[in-house]
Amino acid sequence: MPRLQAGEDVNQTWVDTDGEHVLINSVRTHVKTANIERDPRVAVAISSPDDPTHYVQVRGRVVDVTTKGAAEHIEQLSLKYTGKPYPWYGGRDQERVIFVIEPASFSGTR
Template identity: 40%
Template sequence: MGERLPEKVRTLADAPTYVTLATLQSDGSPRLTVLWIERDGDDLLLSTVRGRAKERDIDRDPRVALMFLDQHDPYSYVEIRGTATLTEEGGRDLIDRLAVKYTGEPYKWDGPDAIRVVIRISPTRVLTTG
C-alpha cells in the first residue's frame, strides 16, 4: 500500500506546479527532468513520449523521486519517493489535460508518430518542509 498524500501535496499537485522527476540512468546516476503533473487520488501522473530517456530509465528501474517547489515559498518543498509504472492507455488524454492546466490550450507539440505514455507514481515516502 502506498503512502497517502498530505493536503499540502494535494494542493500543489492540483495547481499548475512544475515538478522535478528523478530517474536512474543505466550507470546508476540520476537524471532530472522538469514536468507537468496531475493527481489521481494518491498517485501522481506525468506524461512522456515512448522512447525518451526517462521512459527507458523507468522501464529498467521503476524507483523514482519527485520534488515539488512551492512557487510562493521557495523554502517550502515536497519530496516524494515512489515506484513508477508506464502505460500508453490514456496517454494522449493526459497530455491534453496537462497542457490545458498549464498553458490553457490542448497539447500541440508532438510529431505525428509520437506515442504518449502515462507515468504513474505510487508514493512510498513523502517528505515535506516549510
C-alpha cells in the same frame, strides 16, 4: 541524499494525481522511459507555484506504464499548466505514456 549516477534523468515535468498515485506523462522513446524500465524507483519534487523554495518531494516506484488515455492526459496537463492546448513538439505520432507512481515517502518544506 545520494547523488545522481550516470544515466539518471532529472528534468522539469508536469505532475498530476489520481488521488492515490502521482502521474507523470512522457514519450515512449525518451530517456526517462528507458531509465524507469531499468529501475522503477523515482523521486519527484513538486514546487509551489507561489514560492518555488517550498516543495514536496515524493519518493516511490512506478507501478504501471500505460498508453491508455496518455494523449488526452497531456492535453489536460497543458491546459492546467499553460491554459493552452499541448503544442505537440515532437509531432502527434509520438507514443505518449503515463507513469503511475506509488508513493512510499514524502518530505519537503513549508
